[in-house]
Amino acid sequence: MNWVIVDWTNIQNSDEFYDSVFMQTGAPSWHGRNLDAINDSWIVGSICEKGPPFGFVFLNEKTVCSALIELQGAIREISERSVEENEGEIVSVDDLKADILGRIQENFGEDYHLALLEIGRWKSEAEGAVVDRVLRAVVHLASGSLDELKRMIVVARQDFRDVLYWSEYDEFKIRLRDFNNPFGEEVIDCPEQR
Numbered sequence: 001m002n003w004v005i006v007d008w009t010n011i012q013n014s015d016e017f018y019d020s021v022f023m024q025t026g027a028p029s030w031h032g033r034n035l036d037a038i039n040d041s042w043i044v045g046s047i048c049e050k051g052p053p054f055g056f057v058f059l060n061e062k063t064v065c066s067a068l069i070e071l072q073g074a075i076r077e078i079s080e081r082s083v084e085e086n087e088g089e090i091v092s093v094d095d096l097k098a099d100i101l102g103r104i105q106e107n108f109g110e111d112y113h114l115a116l117l118e119i120g121r122w123k124s125e126a127e128g129a130v131v132d133r134v135l136r137a138v139v140h141l142a143s144g145s146l147d148e149l150k151r152m153i154v155v156a157r158q159d160f161r162d163v164l165y166w167s168e169y170d171e172f173k174i175r176l177r178d179f180n181n182p183f184g185e186e187v188i189d190c191p192e193q194r
Helices: 014-025 035-044 066-086 098-125 132-142 146-158 160-168
Strands: 002-007 054-059 089-093
Touching (some): 002 014, 002 098, 014 066, 035 066, 054 066, 054 098, 066 089, 089 098, 098 132, 098 146, 132 146, 146 160
Parallel strands (some): 054 089
16 A cells, blocks of 8 residues: 655645655656646556555644645545545544654654554544653654554553553663653653652
8 A cells, every 4th residue: 555644734835735745656747736636646546656545644634724724625535535446544643743753753764654554543543532641652662663553552542551651660660751741851860769
């Protein structure tokens, strides 16, 4: 499956949208910059180097600038039709903090879209109950392994305190990290015993 990742916080106009998706799908230079052309590429296929089925990951849909609301709605409809006709998947991940997204990209490399897919599913099933501290702990413990990410998500679903303990404390019950803080600021300078 080919992946299209759209982070609406990084898109300020339609040209930036088309540049982003064309790069990800290997669109030819003559590809139209309009919804009809996107429809043909994502549903019919045989236009871009990468064609359907697509997995779509939409980040921060709630933060789209007002000038792009119509485009966003149309893109959502086209992606839904693409998945309907060609299989694939759509995942939305809203309110993902920049430090968390950055760490996912850094740790998971080429597989970061698959990590986002797992996190998106988890957040969707939890109906917004996944707090940033627990998400940071899970990403930290996964250490770039998709299998470990899936395992840590299962553990967090059962009892989130386990992943917090494993990620923030050492074997002597000394707190070394505080994942209430963003990645890069989580290390505690003067650890104290619990």
